[in-house]
Amino acid sequence: MGVQPETETGTAAVSAEVPEEGAYSFAAMEAKWPQVWEDLKVFTPVDDGSRERRYVLDMFPYPSGDLHMGHAEAFAMGDVVARYLRQQGYDVLHPIGWDSFGLPAENAAIKRNAHPSEWTYANIDTQAASFKRYAISADWSRRLHTSDPEYYRWTQWLFKRFYERGLAYRKNSPVNWCPKDQTVLANEQVVNGACERCGTTVTKKSLNQWYFKITEYADRLLDDMDELRGHWPERVLAMQKNWIGRSEGAHVNFVIEGDGGKPAKDVTVFTTRPDTLYGATFFVVAADAPLAVELVTDEHAAALDEYREQVKALTEIERQSTEREKTGVFTGRYAVNPLNGEKLPVWAADYVLADYGTGAIMAVPAHDQRDLDFARKFDLPVRPVLDTGEEDPFVSGTATTGEGTLINSGDLDGLPKAEAIPAAIAILERQGTGEKFVNFRLRDWLLSRQRFWGTPIPIIHCPSCGEVPVPDEQLPVTLPADLRGEDLSPKGTSPLAAAEAWVNVECPNCHGPAKRDTDTMDTFVDSSWYFLRFVSPEFTEGPFDPAKINDWMPVGQYVGGVEHAILHLLYARFFTKVIHDLGMIDADEPFSALLNQGQVLNGGKAMSKSLGNGVDLGEQLDKYGVDAVRLTMIFASPPEDDVDWADVSPSGSAKFLARAWRLAQDVTSEPGVDPASGDRALRSVTHRTIADAAALLDNNKFNVVVAKLMELVNATRKTIDAGAGGADPAVREAAEAVAVILSLFAPYTAEDMWNVLGHPASVANAGWPAHDEALLVQETVTAVVQVQGKVRDRLEVSPDVSEDQLRELALASDNVQRALDGRGIRTVIVRAPKLVNIVPA
Numbered sequence: 001m002g003v004q005p006e007t008e009t010g011t012a013a014v015s016a017e018v019p020e021e022g023a024y025s026f027a028a029m030e031a032k033w034p035q036v037w038e039d040l041k042v043f044t045p046v047d048d049g050s051r052e053r054r055y056v057l058d059m060f061p062y063p064s065g066d067l068h069m070g071h072a073e074a075f076a077m078g079d080v081v082a083r084y085l086r087q088q089g090y091d092v093l094h095p096i097g098w099d100s101f102g103l104p105a106e107n108a109a110i111k112r113n114a115h116p117s118e119w120t121y122a123n124i125d126t127q128a129a130s131f132k133r134y135a136i137s138a139d140w141s142r143r144l145h146t147s148d149p150e151y152y153r154w155t156q157w158l159f160k161r162f163y164e165r166g167l168a169y170r171k172n173s174p175v176n177w178c179p180k181d182q183t184v185l186a187n188e189q190v191v192n193g194a195c196e197r198c199g200t201t202v203t204k205k206s207l208n209q210w211y212f213k214i215t216e217y218a219d220r221l222l223d224d225m226d227e228l229r230g231h232w233p234e235r236v237l238a239m240q241k242n243w244i245g246r247s248e249g250a251h252v253n254f255v256i257e258g259d260g261g262k263p264a265k266d267v268t269v270f271t272t273r274p275d276t277l278y279g280a281t282f283f284v285v286a287a288d289a290p291l292a293v294e295l296v297t298d299e300h301a302a303a304l305d306e307y308r309e310q311v312k313a314l315t316e317i318e319r320q321s322t323e324r325e326k327t328g329v330f331t332g333r334y335a336v337n338p339l340n341g342e343k344l345p346v347w348a349a350d351y352v353l354a355d356y357g358t359g360a361i362m363a364v365p366a367h368d369q370r371d372l373d374f375a376r377k378f379d380l381p382v383r384p385v386l387d388t389g390e391e392d393p394f395v396s397g398t399a400t401t402g403e404g405t406l407i408n409s410g411d412l413d414g415l416p417k418a419e420a421i422p423a424a425i426a427i428l429e430r431q432g433t434g435e436k437f438v439n440f441r442l443r444d445w446l447l448s449r450q451r452f453w454g455t456p457i458p459i460i461h462c463p464s465c466g467e468v469p470v471p472d473e474q475l476p477v478t479l480p481a482d483l484r485g486e487d488l489s490p491k492g493t494s495p496l497a498a499a500e501a502w503v504n505v506e507c508p509n510c511h512g513p514a515k516r517d518t519d520t521m522d523t524f525v526d527s528s529w530y531f532l533r534f535v536s537p538e539f540t541e542g543p544f545d546p547a548k549i550n551d552w553m554p555v556g557q558y559v560g561g562v563e564h565a566i567l568h569l570l571y572a573r574f575f576t577k578v579i580h581d582l583g584m585i586d587a588d589e590p591f592s593a594l595l596n597q598g599q600v601l602n603g604g605k606a607m608s609k610s611l612g613n614g615v616d617l618g619e620q621l622d623k624y625g626v627d628a629v630r631l632t633m634i635f636a637s638p639p640e641d642d643v644d645w646a647d648v649s650p651s652g653s654a655k656f657l658a659r660a661w662r663l664a665q666d667v668t669s670e671p672g673v674d675p676a677s678g679d680r681a682l683r684s685v686t687h688r689t690i691a692d693a694a695a696l697l698d699n700n701k702f703n704v705v706v707a708k709l710m711e712l713v714n715a716t717r718k719t720i721d722a723g724a725g726g727a728d729p730a731v732r733e734a735a736e737a738v739a740v741i742l743s744l745f746a747p748y749t750a751e752d753m754w755n756v757l758g759h760p761a762s763v764a765n766a767g768w769p770a771h772d773e774a775l776l777v778q779e780t781v782t783a784v785v786q787v788q789g790k791v792r793d794r795l796e797v798s799p800d801v802s803e804d805q806l807r808e809l810a811l812a813s814d815n816v817q818r819a820l821d822g823r824g825i826r827t828v829i830v831r832a833p834k835l836v837n838i839v840p841a
Contacts, residue, residue, distance in 0.1 A: 024658035026625025059560030063123035078559035113485035153476035154543035177205035183490030204312035209448035245441025275420035279385035289354035297332030338433035454520030627746035678730025
């Protein structure tokens with residue numbers, strides 16, 4: 001689940017340039033403040049109930065190389081939220097860890113003749129140093145790695161609880177298989193039907209694998225999204241809704257007639273359109289389903305076997321494509337339509353999937369485009385049963401799928417679709433040949449991986465006792481330390497299967513010879529509960545401390561990329577609901593609010609080595625400083641939008657930071673001075689900025705806050721240079737407000753300002769400044785006066801000025817009169833108090 005690398009970078013070193021005395025130096029600040037923050041434990045929550053708690057979490061990274069530009073954006077966004085809540089007085093938990101199991105480490109170990117842990121933990125150390133330099137306000141005391149036995153012990157413990165509830169089970173299922181590499185491939189490792197590593201054509205292989213029964217929670221996962229609406233992005237909720245894919249319809253029971261010594265068989269299909277049963281003209285089973293082999297007659301068995309081999313080479317996307325020509329073979333059997341008794345030929349085809357619904361469908365070609373394409377290919381009947389007023393599908397080649405009235409459908413004739421569906425279900429239920437049913441697109445979660453670098457599945461297989469869970473007191477089942485390099489290469493089985501000393505064990509029940517399960521878990525399992533472990537990572541009596549978990553959960557703000565909108569977030573929701581049902585936590589949703597950040601692009605394209613448009617984060621930090629890079633990421637766009645690094649200016653950010661930092665140098669009043677006697681105009685800008693920033697931060701408009709901060713810095717500089725000067729108490733008030741607000745985006749600069757202003761570290765705990773409502777009232781506003789769309793004057797007017805008053809003031813302006821040059825006026829458009837537009841005759 002971890003944020004994946006765009007480009008690998010070396011660990012960035014702080015610039016060694018010696019600054020001029022009194023000059024802004026990001027290098028000096030980056031060298032000075034991290035140790036201070038660490039010594040003061042600034043970002044460790046007190047966790048004693050004295051303050052209201054808030055839990056902020058970034059999706060934890062995968063340790064592949066050093067940090068990249070994507071990390072820089074994602075973690076800057078989450079840090080704004082954590083720092084703001086801390087300034088608001090909350091006790092903030094903002095932990096950090098690593099999603100450290102996974103295939104890249106295994107491949108690196110094979111290449112380097114090493115153990116995956118060596119590559120993994122070296123990269124973690126590199127990233128940890130970079131995160132500390134990047135000044136993330138993380139509680140490092142809670143750091144965890146999912147590949148630590150102390151962590152995956154509890155992943156295994158949770159697996160056992162799922163197993164005990166019937167939520168973890170094994171079944172045979174097809175997998176992508178590379179015959180050359182002798183290994184299982186994930187869908188993303190199959191490119192154009194070939195293995196991405198060696199180019200060999202990928203086939204399908206049936207393996208006995210572990211699944212989580214996530215489908216048992218499908219209704220709750222869907223219905224409970226209502227709680228998240230308004231707090232999660234709508235597009236994420238829509239993606240999850242579509243992935244779960246609830247469909248209401250009916251289960252319909254067909255009898256497959258006996259033939260050639262094969263007995264009759266009942267087969268159930270799911271349909272969302274039971275009203276179209278009279279239009280069914282053939283029956284289709286998934287070619288790769290066991291049912292197809294069971295039904296086929298001897299006469300057609302060879303053709304089916306040949307066809308099934310062809311299907312193995314296809315992806316699910318290819319099989320379901322509407323553009324692809326339909327293929328299939330006749331099984332020699334017939335199904336009986338339960339409503340009209342008609343015999344329907346049973347075909348095996350690739351466009352029906354074995355693990356969706358029951359793996360069989362009734363085909364209604366007049367009203368389903370894929371069925372129609374198949375019928376036209378194999379010259380099968382097309383019978384319309386819904387009059388939509390459109391051309392006959394047999395003639396047009398286009399299935400009619402809209403609203404209409406039932407025809408050719410016996411007792412259903414004349415009924416509109418909305419009434420015909422429940423009427424058809426009622427007939428089926430009276431006959432005992434069907435019932436109302438809800439089906440889901442969601443399938444159970446395949447968690448088996450035939451890999452080494454993952455959490456071992458804590459099951460022992462005994463010839464006498466069957467599946468035997470490893471006793472809790474024997475957890476964790478740790479990975480063998482002596483496998484490395486070529487030992488990890490694919491050889492037709494999991495690398496663990498070759499570790500005989502590890503595999504062969506005593507059965508915990510009968511004490512006879514037995515074998516460990518040699519699969520490891522999908523790394524999404526590790527990331528489906530890590531947020532719970534952060535609450536009490538040192539707890540040894542369970543996956544988390546039950547006395548602490550409800551103090552912090554659910555996570556108040558989760559931050560990460562939209563690429564995890566479906567799998568990671570859905571799996572985390574599933575895990576949380578199961579753990580809730582186990583009585584272990586009160587929350588049944590893991591994340592109250594979700595913020596998705598965009599991508600970092602370069603020249604309009606995603607950064608990649610192949611395009612040669614990568615930007616090295618370390619080099620950017622060395623050249624401009626951490627604060628400038630962070631501020632640039634924040635100021636470039638709203639968090640959810642992409643940032644194109646070619647269009648932004650870290651050098652401009654660096655200049656602004658130096659300008660802000662110099663404000664503190666120019667303040668000459670003492671800390672604690674009463675600002676009430678200070679320059680009222682500056683105080684008004686300061687207090688409006690404080691109030692506006694809080695409202696904007698509450699709505700994740702971070703870039704606008706930076707813009708407001710820039711305005712305050714300019715107003716303060718103007719007051720120092722051309723107004724009351726650095727001794728004015730209002731200047732101190734403004735500079736202190738700048739430091740506190742700036743600490744959310746540029747922590748080094750802000751901390752240095754706070755220090756120069758005479759305050760002890762850390763500005764991170766200074767507290768959000770209060771604003772005075774009386775100072776939010778603007779005494780004047782600037783009204784722009786245009787003549788023929790060109791600005792000719794600016795007038796300072798009362799915010800309450802009427803349209804008539806503003807019109808008179810504008811027309812009386814000398815600049816306006818000169819622009820009119822004696823011409824008459826056709827119209828005057830007034831938008832009080834800010835705009836007057838004069839159109840000459």
